[in-house]
Amino acid sequence: xKEVEQDPGPLSVPEGAIVSLNCTYSNSAFQYFMWYRQxxxxxxELLMYTYSSGNKEDGRFTAQVDKSSKYISLFxxxxxxxxxxxxxCAMDSSYKLIFxxxxxxxxxx
Amino acid sequence: NxxxxxxxxxxxxxxxxxxxxxxxxxxxHEYMYWYRQDPGMGLRLIHYSVxxxxxxxxxxxxxxxxSRLKKQNFLxxxxxxxxxxxxxxxxxxxxAGWSYDEQFFGPxxxxxxx
Numbered sequence: 674x675k676e677v678e679q680d681p682g683p684l685s686v687p688e689g690a691i692v693s694l695n696c697t698y699s700n701s702a703f704q705y706f707m708w709y710r711q712x713x714x715x716x717x718e719l720l721m722y723t724y725s726s727g728n729k730e731d732g733r734f735t736a737q738v739d740k741s742s743k744y745i746s747l748f749x750x751x752x753x754x755x756x757x758x759x760x761x762c763a764m765d766s767s768y769k770l771i772f773x774x775x776x777x778x779x780x781x782x
Numbered sequence: 783n784x785x786x787x788x789x790x791x792x793x794x795x796x797x798x799x800x801x802x803x804x805x806x807x808x809x810x811h812e813y814m815y816w817y818r819q820d821p822g823m824g825l826r827l828i829h830y831s832v833x834x835x836x837x838x839x840x841x842x843x844x845x846x847x848x849s850r851l852k853k854q855n856f857l858x859x860x861x862x863x864x865x866x867x868x869x870x871x872x873x874x875x876x877x878a879g880w881s882y883d884e885q886f887f888g889p890x891x892x893x894x895x896x
Binding site (some may be wrong): 677679681705707714715716717718719723761763765768769770771772773775776 | 786813815817822823824825827830840843854861869872880882885887888889890
C-alpha cells in the first residue's frame with residue numbers, strides 16, 4: 674500500500690465549476706500537508722500548505738485536512754481554463770516529502 | 783522556479799554511460815533535494831541535503847550518488863546509466879527552518895537512457 678493515494682483522473686469540468694481534489698494517507702505522523710500545481714513539462718509549484726488539521730483559504734483555493742480520517746482535500750472555486758494542470762498532494766515526513774501520483778484536471782471553456 | 787536552475791535541460795545517454803546533473807540556487811537555502819518523476823507517478827525522493835557537506839538517502843537512491851561541496855550547488859551523479867533511470871529529474875530547495883514559505887523546484891532535466 675502506498676503511503677499517499679491520489680486518484681489520477683483525468684478530471685474534466687466546465688469553466689466556473691467547483692473542483693474537489695483529494696488524497697488519503699496512511700502515516701499518522703505526517704504534520705504538514707501540501708498541494709502543488711504542475712503544468713505540462715514544468716516543475717511543481719507550491720499552491721498551499723497546512724499544518725495539522727483544519728482549513729486554509731487562499732483566494733479561490735481552500736485546503737482541508739482531516740487527520741482523524743487521514744484525508745486531505747483541495748477545493749477550487751470558479752475554476753478557470755488556466756487551472757488545467759496536474760495537482761499533486763504531498764506530506765512531510767522528517768525533511769522528506771511523500772507525494773501522491775497527481776490528478777490531471779482539465780477545465781473546459 | 784525562481785532562483786533554482788538545472789543543467790542540462792535534456793540529455794540522452796547510452797546504457798553504461800555516466801553523467802552529472804547540476805542544481806544551482808541563489809537563495810542561500812539550506813535544504814536541497816533531488817526527485818525523479820515517472821509517467822503517472824508522483825515525485826520520488828532520490829537524495830537530499832540538509833546543509834553544505836551533508837547528504838542523505840531518500841526513497842530511491844540506488845544507482846545515484848550526490849555531493850554538496852558548496853551550499854549553492856547539489857550534484858546528482860549516475861555512474862552507469864540504465865534504461866530504468868529514464869525519467870524527469872527535479873531539484874528543489876527549501877529555506878531555513880524547513881519553511882514552506884520558501885520552497886522552490888527547478889524546471890527539470892529530461893533524461894533518456896537507451
